[in-house]
Amino acid sequence: MIFKQALRRELSFTTGAVFLVLVTIMITTLVIRVLGMAANGNVNPEDVLVLITLATLSYLAVLLTVSLFVAVLIVLVRWYKDSEMIVWFASGLSITNLIKPILRFAAPLLIIIALLALFVWPWANRESTLISQRFQQRDDVSMIAAGQFKESARAQRVFFIEELDLKKSEVKNVFVADNKNGRLSVAVAATGYIQNSEGGEKSIVLNNGMRYEGTPTQPDFRILEFDEYSTKIRSKEALAPAPRDREKTVLELITDQDPNSMNANRAELMWRIGLPLMALGLVLIAIPLAYVNPRLGSYTAMFYAVLIYLIYSNLLNLTQNFVASGKMNVFIGVWPIHLLALLIATALIRNRINPSLKWWQRQLPASMAKS
Structure with missing residues (x-):
């Protein structure tokens, strides 16, 4: 009982510590990436914190899976190094007696991983896409601000308005530069107004101004005077893109009957279900993998742990790609990887039960192994 309480306590502290470290690394990476996107004009600088939060939420299931796997490994490696496992074995208990308390500790986390993968992952991805698309499809009227040069979403137009009266829809001292098909058009006017059209379109109408049009580095510029010059600043409202x-x-993945997206939907659903199963398989593998000789170093177990996680995760992603491309049936691809992980965990546990026997004898029942 004391050992089980100590095991739960150490697993809780270690899982929390590893999780915090991984989240910190993830946030640092996201800050660099999202700030780079904001600097390039791909996202709104005001949405940086929201995008970082959503990206972190979307990867919480993966981070929690890694944290649980590493925590079980670290705790048991330390027990072997400090000879606490010798006390455990001397009490008449074997390595199989560790499975139940570790799984009891891991069960709530496995449920959380499943909920994160099934529900939080798609929601966070969808919100991030909507924020990015909203900024990319922003209209030019949202960019207009008095006394500031503002560039349009596609970097084809630059506005400058010295004074802006939204109540009267009037503008003063307007500068508009357009660049289309390599030709530059610059319009200036002292006054103008914002015009609303049917269908949600908006335009700025300039009064009594000048327009300069031509190709840079070419002597074909034209200077035109106009009484009214209209430039569109918002088209009809763009529809939100269809979700990937x-x-x-989960309900959309199941009910979508579009043959063009059916395989991709099944592959995505298989990946979401496979994530908590992968976490369970990694926990079972970590129990026998943590064995170390107290006289030797403990880095070998960590090396194998990293290798096993990379292989497991890549196999899951590879299977997802095969299912999405139609090369593999979802009912065939959903179980072999996790079954293989269970068989590996069983073989490793049996190897640790009686290390004095040859490796092939350890896989036999006890009665046959003795004979």
Whole structure:
């Protein structure tokens, strides 16, 4: 009982510590990436914190899976190094007696991983896409601000308005530069107004101004005077893009009968279900993998742990790609990897039960192994 309480306590502290370290690394990476996107004009600088939060939420299931695996390994490696496992074995208990308390500790985390993968992952991805798309499809009227040069979403137009009266829809001292098909058009006017059209379109109408049009470095510029010059600043409202498979809810993945997206939907659903199963397989593998000789170093177990996680995760992603491309049936791809992980965990545990026997004898029942 004392050992089980100590095991739960150490697993809790270690899982929390590893999780915090991984989250810190993840946030640092996201800050660099999202700030780079904001600097390039791909996302709104005001949405940086929201995008970082959503990206972190979307990867919490993966981070929690790694944290649980590493925590079980670290705790048991330390027990072997400090000879606490010798006390455990001397009490008449074997390595199989560790499975139940570790799984009891891991069960709530496995449920959380499943909920994160099934529900939080698609929601966070969808919100991130909507924020990015909203900024990319922003209209030019949202960019207009008095006394500031503002560039349009596609970097084809630059506005400058010295004074802006939104109540009267009037503008003063307007500068508009357009660049289309390599030709530059610059319009200036002292006054103008914002015009609303049917269908949600908006335009700025300039009064009594000048327009300069031509190709840079070429002597074909034209200077035109106009009484009224209209430039569109907002088209009709753009529709939200259809959600990708990683952004669809579980119900949408199941009910979508579009043959063009059916395989991708099944592959995405298989990946989400496979994530908690992978966490369970890694926990079972970590129990026998943590064995170390107290006289030797403990880095070998960590090396194998990293290798096993990379292989497991890549196999899961590879299977997902095969299912999405139609090269593998989802009912065939959903179980072999996790079954293989269970068989590896069983073989490793049996190897640790009686290390005095040859490796092939350890896989036999006890009665046959003795004979």
